[in-house]
Amino acid sequence: MKKCFLVTGATGFLGSHVVKKLVAEGQNVVLLKRSFSNISRLASVMKNVKSYDIDKLDDFAQVFDDQHIDVIIHTATCYGRQGEAVEQIYDVNLHFPLKLLELALRFNTDTFFNTDTILSKYLNWYALSKKQFSEIGQQFAGQGKINFIDAKLEHMYGEDDANTKFVTYVIEKLQENIDELKLTKGEQCRDFIYVDDVVEAYWKILCNQNEDKKYQQYEVGTGKAVSIKELVTLAKSITKSQTRLAFGAVPYRENEIMDSKANIESLQKLGWQPRMDLEAGIRKIVGAGK
Structure with missing residues (x-):
């Protein structure tokens, strides 16, 4: 399986581990970051990936025009722990991935892999915004438009x-x-x-996909x-x-x-176990x- 993966939140904790796993597996990797992002977590693999500075892009469509994106892995998130306004939380957790999801539909991307939370949506604005985007993805998948994978992280x-x-x-x-x-x-x-177990779960899920356009949900813990x-x-x-x-x-x-x-029964059926x-x-x- 060799595909082109677009990773959001690539310079972050989970995203950087995902990028390094994809590179190790010989995949084509495109990442989205800000021009001022700290790329220290990706220092060992930056030469192996293609990156775009989203704050300098006039149109995200350019990323999809430049290469066919097979899979989007969305790990970018805003927890609201730094005093961000609700609008800022929603920009990262809802508006940004929704733009990418609509571009994925427009450019025939096969799969949108979403990093969700196990938390109740009534806990805080972070959880609510994440759940609302998941519900949008489920709606599109239910219409047979895209394969939408929802990974609910513990x-x-x-x-x-x-x-x-x-x-x-x-x-x-x-x-x-x-x-x-x-x-x-x-x-x-x-x-x-542990983060390495999360990444291996993601990879196991991705390796067990077919061409069906549907909604899938996995609890990852x-x-x-x-x-x-x-x-x-x-x-x-x-x-x-x-x-x-x-x-x-x-x-x-x-x-x-x-x-x-x-x-984790659904993950165990795929042959995954935490290590x-x-x-x-x-x-x-x-x-x-x-």
Whole structure:
């Protein structure tokens, strides 16, 4: 299978791992980035890909005119954690991918692979905007216009992730040996999946596609839930930190999800299994930070 893949969010955490996987598999890769994007995560493969600066493009159609795009892999996202306005969140999570989806229909792109979230759409603007785009994709696929794959991610983590992400933040603070780390009670359970396992799941899904134009949904996680308290306690043990864990110092957020784990039966049927357990994943992050 050799195809031309267009990747959004390519300089980000997940996107960069996806790009490197595609390059390793000998695929043609086109990426979208901003002219001022930090490309350090892609330093080893930039010579093997074609890139476009979206802030300098007059029309996204140019990307599709220059080469036939077989598959779009959409990983770009805005979580709203940096104080972005709702309009900014929607620009990234809804308006931007919708432009690409309509171009995909116009230029006969076979597949749109969307990175969605497992979170309830009522949790925040990020989750709502992601769900709304997924519903649009499902509508187009239901009309037989495109193969739309919806990958609903659980809690992804890994080395080189942003320190605004929970696992990275906790490990960083523990390694700094701050006096006290204020946390919720930590009773909420999450399905933590290592980024390499996510990328392998994506690739396994892509390798099992046919020419049908339909909507497909996959939950991407390990299928196992671990409490926040257990994760943080494990991270403290691995880092040998002296930081005091202040569980209960922070209230649960409104509409907090107390238990979440992926149903991975559909991925298992494709022959995929997660390989990295939580302890090994945390040790890898800690080792990378030394």
